[in-house]
Amino acid sequence: MRFDADVLVVGLGCAGAAAAFEAAAAGARVIALEAAGGPGGSSALSGGEVYLGGGTDLQHACGVEDDTEQMFRYLHQALGPHPDDAKLRLYCEGSPEHYRWLVERGVPFKPSLYQGVSWLPPTEDGLMWLGENAWPFTETAVPAPRGHRPATPGSGGQLLMECLVASARGVGVEVHTDTRARGLVTDASGAVVGVRARRFGEELSYHAPAVVLSTGGFADEESMVADHVPALVGHRRVSDGRDDGSGIRLGLSVGGTVRRMSATQIALSVVPALACHGMIVNARGERFVNEDVYPGRFSQIAVLHQPGPWFTVVDEQGWEAVPEAERWGVQPLAVSEDVAELEVAAGFPAGSLAATLARYGADAAAGADRVHHKDPRWLRPLRAPYAVIDATAGFGGSGPGGASGFTLGGLRTDLDGAVLDAQERPIQGLYAAGRAASGIHGAGYVSGTSLGDGTFFGRRAGRAATR
Ligand SMILES: Cc1cc2nc3c(=O)[nH]c(=O)nc-3n(C[C@H](O)[C@H](O)[C@H](O)COP(=O)(O)OP(=O)(O)OC[C@H]3O[C@@H](n4cnc5c(N)ncnc54)[C@H](O)[C@@H]3O)c2cc1C
Secondary structure, three states: OEEEOOEEEEOOOHHHHHHHHHHHHOOOOEEEEOOOOOOOHHHHHOOOOEEOOOOOHHHHHOOOOOOHHHHHHHHHHHOOOOOOHHHHHHHHHHHHHHHHHHHHOOOOEEEEEEOOOOOOOOOOEEEEOOOOOOOOHHHOOOOOOOEEOEOOOOOOHHHHHHHHHHHHHHOOOEEEOOEEEEEEEEOOOOOEEEEEEEEOOEEEEEEOOEEEEOOOOOOOOHHHHHHHOHHHOOOEEOOOOOOOOHHHHHHHHOOOOEEOOOOEEEEOOOOHHHHHHOEEEOOOOOEOOOOOOOHHHHHHHHHHHOOOOOEEEEEHHHHHHOOHHHHOOOOOOEEEOOHHHHHHHHOOOOOHHHHHHHHHHHHHHHOOOOOOOOOHHHOOOOOOOEEEEEOOOOHHHOOOOOOEEEEOOEEOEOOOOEEEOOOOOEEEEEEEOHHHEOOOOOOOOOOOHHHHHHHHHHHHHHHHHOO
């Protein structure tokens, strides 16, 4: 069967929905192909946090001062080393407008600031901190909270995607579900002019002068993970199970190139508030980071640079300071007044945790975390009994499985999402966005920057595809 359109969007997560909306709003006939039985992808499972700033309407409504330069400085350091400067600059400059675009698509944001530390606040607050107020970033940029969250307790990804998909359908985007793109069609000049797809065993042929690949990352494709992000092998994946890298491979098949393929988000099953009230230690029982940074940062530092397994250590006061519902079901591996007993339980060298607790206590008493610079508001000497919590045990008894992560690298694109060949020339007719592409990230990650750059550059790709 043959279908014709002006723009084909392959994969209907956040990037695809943003691209499809913009293309259709510009007057193009758009067909979106989605391999699953419905749209949403990993985006719909996500927390829904979108990293925005530079003075968004929501920041103003919460009384938060921010500007583009401070946002750029924070992200440049937090997403580094080597973020994509040009994309990042554009992203920061366009951020207030992008927030308004999300609101116009019907995404609700409540004008209140969540002051706690969490992967995912249990409230409907629209704004949250994502590590901006922690060292070393406090030395680089004026801190401002920039995590923008749809107004729903916990995960907001479903709500976000309902709004984006409804908006895309509202401007006439035709959605073909259960339809997997399997090949790109090119003309004699090498330009991409269509997609070969399959639906329930039927071969389908889609034709259009522009194709946007928005199929997500490759966390679920073991061989690609082993080739590019070996640090993730043996860990769990943060995805809908369909991040199979198919769009990246489609792009490569017509001469596209890739970038930042080793970049990865990583999460330990550490409750950030417990870590702030206590400490995180490596397999030697040593601290290695200020625990009040964005939790993906301490997770990444741990998994990539510190001997594991890793543990949260907290005392009774710290444990009680975090409401049970916000402990996400984590349980101590061991609890004891006797530090030597805990060292045996966790496999630390004898005397190591005792030394770490003594140093931490001395620093806390002096009001300054001299080596790791945790903010003084969290500092206090810990007192027995202590709990040691395995940081790889999973939340809510999900069982051991190490850390979890998703991939950040993908097709090399220009600022308008055009896929670039080895000479850095755009491949005619081919665009990519979201985790199928390489976005603003260098080696680092901050929550909200995946949905953020996916929708932001998805929009640009959708508009460029109509030109
Ligand atoms: C639990 C969880 C929490 C997260 N929290 C956040 C957060 O708060 N903030 C944040 O920024 N990021 C978060 N992330 C990461 C973020 O959700 C993803 O990185 C992002 O959604 C990727 O968007 P995308 O549009 O590129 O891909 P996706 O949303 O995965 O969409 C890709 C779509 O393409 C389809 N597809 C794949 N291959 C094909 C093919 N060959 N043909 C047709 N269709 C195909 C898939 O079925 C899928 O629907 C979270 C992820 C998870 C799983």
